[in-house]
Amino acid sequence: MMQKIQKFGGAMFTPVLLFAFAGIVIGIGTLFTTETIMGSLAAPSSMWYKCWNVLLQGGWTVFNQLPLLFVVGLPIGMAKKQNARCCMEALVLYLTFHYFLSTILSQWGGVFGVDFAQEVGGTSGLTMIANIKTLDMGMMGALAIAGIVIYLHNRFFDTELPEWLGTFSGSTFVFMVGFFVMIPVAVLAALLWPKIQLGMFAFQGFVKGAGALGIWVFVFLERALIPFGLHHILYSPFYYDNVVVPGGLYAYWATKLPEIAASSASLKSLVPMAGFTSTGFSKIFGCPGIALAFYSTAKKEKKKKILGLLIPITLTAIFCGVTEPIEFTFLFVAPVLFVVHALLAATLSTTMYLAGIVGIHSGGAIEMASLNWIPLMGNHWKQYLLLLVIGLAFTGIYFVVFKFLIQKFDFKTPGREDDEEIKFGSKEEFREKKGSKQDQKIEFAQLILEGLGGKDNIEDVTNCATRLRVNVKDETLCKDDPYFKSIGAHGCSVNGKSFQVIIGLKVAGVRDDFESLL
Known part of the structure; x- marks a missing residue:
């Protein structure tokens, strides 16, 4: 079961790889189309605004079509054969499912407690998928349908039919089977999803009400689940789906950027729920402290080589937000240090939250600069200065704690090995x-x-x-x-x-x- 969960987590991350670039485009586009930052140059009637707005709207593609993206993306990692054909099958059957669901609700919506006459969006629980008015099932609905199609594809794609029915084999046969499977699935969705939506709204209220404790627990689990490859499953619904805010925190923050840039109030008071996207602070402040501790505790004759090896993997964590290269150098030789890392990461994020510093801080410095520091520096530079002070203080804390534990328990971290050299860049x-x-x-x-x-x-x-x-x-x-x-x-x-x-x-x-x- 764990293998299947890990495989699912990895497959789900395939479309997420597109988000970093799309987020950067939105951040830059928003920066150059915000009058409070660019002045009259960014007036909606100016050629400057219109040109940058073209780029900005293109950047929204990924976030505006998230369900379709996940429906097509999941089969890439989970179909056992003919992945490209499975992507096509998943897309067609996903749309078929929503046509079924839309028709059912338009005819019998009252039976299922759904007022299908409402406008989409808001608290109606309705949305538009490929111009189909349907229930807003977000990423979860897309993943559920994609999972069903992947199962059908793996089971029936190679089914051998009589020669005279050969034209119905392969993807056509999968579509035929899936077509009839989607009917009861649509009925179940109409019956169950409105109740799930009520539960999601209640959960959203609970998460918002948890305050700093909620931030601490969330960030701790995000780090602690990395060895199991399950951290994507934890944070994806928060960042890219409707668990906390409509459309996910990334999209929500981007829409709020002009308002935030124009205000001098604290970031936390403007978008308090953006504290959940604070998992990147440990990447740009914690990892350097870990690297310094490794260098400080390395054997004298190995310090020079360790320095050359630590610099690139630390810079990767700081600028790109990819921490596995440095984390996996000590995860197996000293798992206790990884638990300490998760505890410190959660504490760092919670401290930032208590200091009023929130935003899209889940990636590395490049992403943070694009979505936070550059567009918001004008009115929020004092908070970002405080962010730097707190972050550097935690770099020192990381260094002291890791150095003490390494020396106290003689952990064989890089540069302290007895018999073999750990080579990051061999x-x-x-x-x-x-x-x-x-x-x-x-x-x-x-x-x-x-x-x-x-x-x-x-x-x-x-x-x-x-x-x-x-x-x-x-x-x-x-x-x-x-x-x-x-x-x-x-x-x-x-x-x-x-x-x-x-x-x-x-x-x-x-x-x-x-x-x-x-």
């Missing part, structure tokens, strides 16, 4: 020994495959933003974490038969090479 050494760049890529994938027991031991493979996720048949045939570090990966997380090889942002290409070897 891929460079690997490349020196190989031929062409393509040969190097294939050889790297081959070494990963060998470390996982060979192609006959592979059950299935997918990936998230930085990890190659592989389920194996026999885990005893697989290599340990030091092996994967020695071949150029950042490490390997193991949970039973589920292996997550930490690659970095180039994992998609590695997966392609890996699958070609299968």
Whole structure:
């Protein structure tokens, strides 16, 4: 079950990869079309405004079509065969489902407690999907339908029909089966989802009322779930769906930017619920403290090499918000430190919240600057100065706490190993020994495959933003974490038969090479 949950989490993250760029475009577009920042240059009638508004509206594409994006994105990671065809099937059957649901509610809405005559949006519980008026099921509805279609695809795509019915095989057969499956699913949605919406509204009120405690618990769980690959499932509904605010915190914050930029009130008083998107503070302030502790406690003869290895992975965490390379260097050798990291991250985010500092702070410095610091610096520079003071104070706290624990318990963190060297960037050494760049890529994938027991031991493979996720048949045939570090990966997380090889942002290409070897 855990393997399936992890695979789902990784597949769900596929469309999320688009959000970072879209968020940056929206942030920059909003910045240059806000009169309070740009003055008369950004007047709605000016050519400057109109040109930047074209870019801004294009940036909204991802957030305005989230359900469709997730319906198409989930099969990429979860279909066992013919992923592209499964994407098409999922899209068509998702639209079919909503046509069924729309017709049912337009005819018998009162039976299900739905006033279908209301305008979409607000508290009506209704929305428009591909020009279909239907229940607002958000990302959850999209994932549910996509999951059903993926099951049908994996089960029926290869069904052999009589030769005279051959034209109905493959995707057509899946669509035929799914067409009739969607009818009872639509009836169940009409029956159950309005009640779920009431529950969601109640949960939203509870989360808002939890205040600082809610922020602390949320951020702690987000960090603590990283080793299991389940943190995406925790934060995605908050950031991109309607759990806290309509449309998710990312989209909601972007729409509020002009109002926030024009006000001198505290950020927290303007958008208090944006405290949940504060998971990035530990990335830009905590990770440097961890790296400094590693360098300070490293053996004297290894300090120079460790410094050269720590700098790139720390900068990756600070600017890009990708923390696995540094976190997975100590997760397995000292899991206690990772728990401490989660505790400190939650405390840092809660401190920021109590200081009135909220916003889109879940990524790295590039994302934060685009969606917060640049467009809002004019009236909120004092709060961002306070953010820097608090953040640097926690960098010091991270350093002191990690250094004390490393020395107290003699954790074998980078530079303190007795028998083997931890190599974050050993891929460079690997490349020196190989031929062409393509040969190097294939050889790297081959070494990963060998470390996982060979192609006959592979059950299935997918990936998230930085990890190659592989389920194996026999885990005893697989290599340990030091092996994967020695071949150029950042490490390997193991949970039973589920292996997550930490690659970095180039994992998609590695997966392609890996699958070609299968």
